[in-house]
Amino acid sequence: xxxxxxxxxxxxxxxxxxxxxxxxxxxxxxxxxxxxxxxxxxxxxxxxxxxxxxxxxxxxxxxxxxxxxxxxxxxxxxxxxxxxxxxxxxxxxxxxxxxxxxxxxxxxxxxxxxxxxxxxxxxxxxxxxxxxxxxxxxxxxxxxxxxxxxxxxxxxxxxxxxxxxxxxxxxxxxxxxxxxxxxxxxxxxxxxxxxxxxxxxxxxxxxxxxxxxxxxxxxxxxxxxxxxxxxxxxxxxxxxxxxxxxxxxxxxxxxxxxxxxxxxxxxxxxxxxxxxxxxxxxxxxxxxxxxxxxxxxxxxxxxxxxxxxxxxxxxxxxxxxxxxxxxxxxxxxxxxxxxxxxxxxxxxxxxxxxxxxxxxxxxxxxxxxxxxxxxxxxxxxxxxxxxxxxxxxxxxxxxxxxxxxxxxxxxxxxxxxxxxxxxx
Amino acid sequence: xxxxxxxxxxxxxxxxxxxxxxxxxxxxxxxxxxxxxxxxxxxxxxxxxxxxxxxxxxxxxxxxxxxxxxxxxxxxxxxxxxxxxxxxxxxxxxxxxxxxx
Ligand SMILES: Cc1cc2nc3c(=O)[nH]c(=O)nc-3n(C[C@H](O)[C@H](O)[C@H](O)COP(=O)(O)OP(=O)(O)OC[C@H]3O[C@@H](n4cnc5c(N)ncnc54)[C@H](O)[C@@H]3O)c2cc1C
Numbered sequence: 001x002x003x004x005x006x007x008x009x010x011x012x013x014x015x016x017x018x019x020x021x022x023x024x025x026x027x028x029x030x031x032x033x034x035x036x037x038x039x040x041x042x043x044x045x046x047x048x049x050x051x052x053x054x055x056x057x058x059x060x061x062x063x064x065x066x067x068x069x070x071x072x073x074x075x076x077x078x079x080x081x082x083x084x085x086x087x088x089x090x091x092x093x094x095x096x097x098x099x100x101x102x103x104x105x106x107x108x109x110x111x112x113x114x115x116x117x118x119x120x121x122x123x124x125x126x127x128x129x130x131x132x133x134x135x136x137x138x139x140x141x142x143x144x145x146x147x148x149x150x151x152x153x154x155x156x157x158x159x160x161x162x163x164x165x166x167x168x169x170x171x172x173x174x175x176x177x178x179x180x181x182x183x184x185x186x187x188x189x190x191x192x193x194x195x196x197x198x199x200x201x202x203x204x205x206x207x208x209x210x211x212x213x214x215x216x217x218x219x220x221x222x223x224x225x226x227x228x229x230x231x232x233x234x235x236x237x238x239x240x241x242x243x244x245x246x247x248x249x250x251x252x253x254x255x256x257x258x259x260x261x262x263x264x265x266x267x268x269x270x271x272x273x274x275x276x277x278x279x280x281x282x283x284x285x286x287x288x289x290x291x292x293x294x295x296x297x298x299x300x301x302x303x304x305x306x307x308x309x310x311x312x313x314x315x316x317x318x319x320x321x322x323x324x325x326x327x328x329x330x331x332x333x334x335x336x337x338x339x340x341x342x343x344x345x346x347x348x349x350x351x352x353x354x355x356x357x358x359x360x361x362x363x364x365x366x367x368x369x370x371x372x373x374x375x376x377x378x379x380x381x382x383x384x385x386x387x388x389x390x391x392x393x394x395x396x397x398x399x400x401x402x403x404x405x406x407x408x409x410x411x412x413x414x415x416x417x418x419x420x421x422x423x424x
Numbered sequence: 425x426x427x428x429x430x431x432x433x434x435x436x437x438x439x440x441x442x443x444x445x446x447x448x449x450x451x452x453x454x455x456x457x458x459x460x461x462x463x464x465x466x467x468x469x470x471x472x473x474x475x476x477x478x479x480x481x482x483x484x485x486x487x488x489x490x491x492x493x494x495x496x497x498x499x500x501x502x503x504x505x506x507x508x509x510x511x512x513x514x515x516x517x518x519x520x521x522x523x524x525x
Binding site: 362 | 451455460461471472500504
């Protein structure tokens with residue numbers, strides 16, 4: 001079940017509501033007397049920036065405030081390309097300058113408190129901002145304390161995750177460049193669910209690509225917390241065998257529980273491996289701000305459960321959650337986060353206008369992974385919301401089993417277009 | 425599958441999609457169209473190697489999508505995606521993209 005009883009009743013009234021209001025939206029604007037409705041969006045990443053933009057597009061009478069601490073957007077997609085030296089940080093860094101042109105009020109701050117009864121957000125900078133509807137798109141919190149010794153080793157600069165693009169991406173690139181030929185790069189994959197299922201395997205491809213050109217005697221040990229390659233298995237197996245034979249030592253069922261930054265070792269239940277560069281990616285959960293709103297409500301208190309027609313929390317009214325923080329069968333990708341954002345933006349506009357949102361939206365995932373410096377593969381799937389079953393993958397989709405040059409070109413094009421769709 | 429009430433609600437949406445009220449695409453169609461823009465650029469105007477889709481005729485759009493569905497037209501990711509949409513959705517998306525500049 002994805003709809004609770006109240007939502008179901010809303011949905012079942014949809015047909016009638018449309019007949020009454022579909023022709024003249026101005027006759028059914030927000031019933032409240034206090035003027036324009038106000039939506040506050042937390043986080044200007046894939047989900048948040050897209051949602052803010054599309055709310056303004058579809059609901060020009062709605063005020064939108066977007067809160068984000070960073071000056072610029074740094075994209076995780078294509079950050080593995082930076083590690084391989086195919087692109088630089090400038091390329092994956094984009095400004096927020098165009099968002100105010102859509103009438104979005106940008107607030108450079110960090111949300112530190114949420115009162116969901118009074119509908120007020122509090123920030124580190126001391127602001128109190130009230131909302132009619134709140135959108136949380138904070139990405140993931142990386143649980144570094146689940147790996148013993150991680151925090152100390154990270155502080156000493158001996159281990160990074162680089163699972164949020166930014167300074168750690170730069171640091172990891174430098175470490176790879178400084179590594180001697182014949183060195184060992186140790187990387188780990190967290191147990192699912194985690195941000196970007198194919199991301200670790202793409203990273204292994206692209207680091208191997210770099211080694212092949214710059215330091216061909218080097219090796220990669222890939223410690224996977226999962227029982228098998230968690231995404232695009234045929235594609236990555238093809239790439240490792242074709243381009244990097246003997247370079248990638250893949251070890252499934254091998255989640256790290258400890259890191260030692262002095263000895264430069266990573267320990268799992270079965271192995272203790274020593275590396276020159278350590279890239280341990282710990283387990284994750286919904287961004288911290290979700291805890292503040294009380295919406296990290298799945299059985300492990302790790303992810304947020306939502307009504308998939310609106311992305312509103314199943315437990316806290318007027319709070320919508322987007323992107324990686326959501327618990328669902330949809331992959332945790334930037335592409336998917338922007339789709340959540342579009343469905344939620346449309347639903348929020350309809351709800352604030354007193355209309356019923358579409359009960360059965362259709363979304364798609366398109367996710368490219370580079371397999372070398374000139375080839376890539378992809379997965380493409382359409383998902384249709386079934387009110388009983390959640391998002392159902394439609395027939396005909398799937399992943400490529402080999403890389404191709406055309407898809408490398410399209411992967412870059414995808415990035416340019418999705419960044420433009422969010423930010424331009 | 426769907427129960428009766430949901431089906432009725434859905435019929436409301438489809439009815440709206442087909443009736444073309446005020447000449448504007450219904451939200452179901454607009455949201456699908458918006459999801460296309462992640463690859464085809466804001467408003468359907470690509471800033472990369474992928475083709476733009478703003479302003480293409482409905483006929484051309486529908487034929488391309490149907491040919492991707494059957495595999496008659498060569499392609500890449502569209503071969504995986506086209507089959508996920510109903511004929512009515514493809515018609516409605518085509519009508520909408522034709523209005524974009
Ligand atoms: C190496 C790697 C490669 C990837 N490759 C791809 C790819 O090729 N394709 C793809 O589709 N996806 C890819 N992804 C996944 C993609 O990056 C994520 O799925 C996506 O970023 C999720 O979007 P989001 O909106 O949930 O979070 P984010 O994009 O992370 O945005 C969250 C934002 O919220 C802000 N924030 C957090 N807390 C607060 C707070 N309290 N107050 C205010 N602001 C806050 C943050 O500063 C951040 O800007 C990749 C990820 C990685 C790590």
